Amino acid sequence: MQIDIRVQQAAFDAVAMQQRLTARRRDIGALVSFTGLVRDINERPDVEALTLEHFPGMTEQALEAIARDAGARWPLTGVGVVHRVGRLPGDPIVLVMVTSAHRRAAFEACDFIMDRLKTRAPFWKKEHTASGDYWVSERQSDHDDAGRWERA
Amino acid sequence: MTLTHLNARGEAHMVDVADKPESRREARARGRIRMQPATLALLAEGGLPKGDVLATARIAGIQAAKRTHELIPLCHALALSKVTLDFELDSTQGCVWVEAFCRLNGRTGVEMEALTAVSVACLTLYDMCKAVDKAMIIDGVQLEEKRGGRSGDFSRQAQQTQEAAADVQPAVRGENPLHGETPVVSVRFLAELRERLGTEQTELDPAQLAVADIAGVKRALMAADPRYALLEEGRVLAACNQIMATDATPVAPGDEVAFFPPVTGG
Numbered sequence: 001m002q003i004d005i006r007v008q009q010a011a012f013d014a015v016a017m018q019q020r021l022t023a024r025r026r027d028i029g030a031l032v033s034f035t036g037l038v039r040d041i042n043e044r045p046d047v048e049a050l051t052l053e054h055f056p057g058m059t060e061q062a063l064e065a066i067a068r069d070a071g072a073r074w075p076l077t078g079v080g081v082v083h084r085v086g087r088l089p090g091d092p093i094v095l096v097m098v099t100s101a102h103r104r105a106a107f108e109a110c111d112f113i114m115d116r117l118k119t120r121a122p123f124w125k126k127e128h129t130a131s132g133d134y135w136v137s138e139r140q141s142d143h144d145d146a147g148r149w150e151r152a
Numbered sequence: 153m154t155l156t157h158l159n160a161r162g163e164a165h166m167v168d169v170a171d172k173p174e175s176r177r178e179a180r181a182r183g184r185i186r187m188q189p190a191t192l193a194l195l196a197e198g199g200l201p202k203g204d205v206l207a208t209a210r211i212a213g214i215q216a217a218k219r220t221h222e223l224i225p226l227c228h229a230l231a232l233s234k235v236t237l238d239f240e241l242d243s244t245q246g247c248v249w250v251e252a253f254c255r256l257n258g259r260t261g262v263e264m265e266a267l268t269a270v271s272v273a274c275l276t277l278y279d280m281c282k283a284v285d286k287a288m289i290i291d292g293v294q295l296e297e298k299r300g301g302r303s304g305d306f307s308r309q310a311q312q313t314q315e316a317a318a319d320v321q322p323a324v325r326g327e328n329p330l331h332g333e334t335p336v337v338s339v340r341f342l343a344e345l346r347e348r349l350g351t352e353q354t355e356l357d358p359a360q361l362a363v364a365d366i367a368g369v370k371r372a373l374m375a376a377d378p379r380y381a382l383l384e385e386g387r388v389l390a391a392c393n394q395i396m397a398t399d400a401t402p403v404a405p406g407d408e409v410a411f412f413p414p415v416t417g418g
Contacts, residue, residue, distance in 0.1 A: 036418055052417065053343050055410065058394035068287050083417060094418050114418060122391075123417025124343035135344040138387070138414035 001071040002078040005063045007054055009086040012095055021078040021099050028077050030103035032110040036094035046130035052085045052093065055122040059083075066116040070098070074105035079113065083123060115146040157226045166226045169259040177300040178255045181266035183293035185274045186247040191285040195248070196241055202280045206239050209250070209276040213237040216272030217254055217265040227264050232256050235265070237273055244402060245393065250274055251296075263298045335406035337361070339369060342412035345388065349379055358405040366390045367399035369409050387414050 004020055006012070014033060022028055040047050067079040080097040096113050100106040117123075125136040159165045187195075194200050202208070214235045221229040233256045240249040252269035254262040274290040281288060297307040336355040346352050354373070361368040373380035382388075390397045391410045403409060 054417075055342055055391070055394070055412070058391055058410070061394060072287070118418040119415065120396075121417050122342070122412065122415055124413060125416045126343075135347075135413070136416045138416055 001067075001076050003064060003067045003071075004078070004080040005060055005067065006082045007056075007059055007063070007085055008082065009084060011091055012082040012084065014095055014097065017080045017082065017095060017097050021080050021097060025077065025099075027101055028099045029101045030106040031097065031099045032103070032106040033095065033097040034110050034114055035092045036114075037092050038088065038090040040090065044127070044129045044131060044134070047090075047127050048130065049087055049089050049128045050093075051087045051126045051128070052083070053124045053126070054083070054085045059122045062121045063117065066113055066120060069116065070109040070113050073112065074100065074109045075102075076100045076105060076109055079109070081113065081117070083117075083121070085123070087128075112149050115142070115149060118142045119146040164226060166228070167260075169228065172259040172302070174257050174259055175300045176255070176257055177260070177262050177298075178253070179261060179263040179266040179298040180251065180253045180296045181263065181270045181294065182249065182251045182296050183270040183274055183290065184242075184245075184247040184249045185277050185288055185290045186245070187281060187288045188285050189243065189246055191281055191288070192241060192243060192246060192248070194284060195281060200281060201283050205277060205280040208280060209239065209273045210237040212276035213250070213252055213269040213273030217252065217269040220265045220268040223268060224264055228260050230256055230258060230260065230262065230265065232262065232265060235269060237269060239273075245395070248277060250277070261298055261301050261303070263295050267293060267295060337369065337403055337405060337407055337409060339373065339409045339411070342410060344413050345382065345411055348382055351379075361403065364403050365399065366392065366397050366401045366403060366409065369403055370399075383411060388412070389414060 002021060004017065014035065018031060022031065038047065038050055063081050063083070067081065070076060070079055076098060078099040080095070082095040084093045094117070096110055096117070098106045098110040098113065100109070119142055126133055127136055156167050157164055195205055198204065214237060217232060217235045221227040232254055234254065236253045238251045242249055250270050250273045252266045252273065254265040254269065256262055270293050274293070278288055278290065294308065295306065299305045337358055338353065338355050340353045341349050341351055356369065356372050358364065360372045362371065370380070370383045373383065389412055392401050392403055392407055394408070
């Protein structure tokens, strides 16, 4: 399984990731991707920008471990994850792309990777709003979502 | 600094060592293979299908050291006087550390032999364990030290100590950085926790730890400064050497401990 993990400040190009995951392969029947964008309303209205902090080294290892866990649960041919860090305006901040011979594995693995990423990968989000800056709190709903894969 | 394996025209060539004096040459190299905890446990119990894994990897490493010149194009064939392979099962980091030592009295260094021994021993460990774990990772293959020869001695540890001394972090709120003989436990704080503490990084003398685990690190910090009571407020996560840790995770001198809030990426 091909794993392509990137943590970067720069904007990402989903087409470039698609090309990296599919180049010279004829065994891929499905590609599913998720892109996470910044909403203008989160815990408070008027989110103007956000700052993503990570733990260099540990974050990349954690993302790779999540990709490998997905590969152990579904027959995948590739997993690509790009997560942006630093101060970002309202752009896409995360991309998860999964390829497989069949669509069901790709859909489920993509969902699984996002749930794990939100609860296990060392990233911290600070929102800059019209009424001040604050660190985003963890959400029970994210843990509930991630918990679905433990019961399954 | 020149590359000795290139001649004046930039072509590859083997260095003529006929006129170099013989001297005692030694090299020590290290690397590791990371694996699932269950695989490591099987390896420790001798429960793997291909049998005695470490004994096989040891012989493979010794054989590889002797045959390095067949693999690396411009290496000389050497009559090694000693080759040893040591293995250390590390359940904290989930890996097997492999260390090779080579020695001879001769005209060329033996670092390629030590590095080849480590690499092939790691590959053999992979082969012996792959039936139960295909996701193992071989990494960190590096020369630790070499002695003898014109280029002189090399020690990674001495080099790193020098670099660390040249790059001393300022002391945080009067706590003394302890760059001495004993490695310290370095502690860092991330995200909101760092902002609330007003501290990015500090160090603990391992002697300050009543119990050498994450809970012990918290207690030592709180004893040193009441601000660190924040570590007991709400949910604070910890990592040791960049691997998620719990209160009971052991902490050794030289380890890096990190404390941070629950993660909120994505």
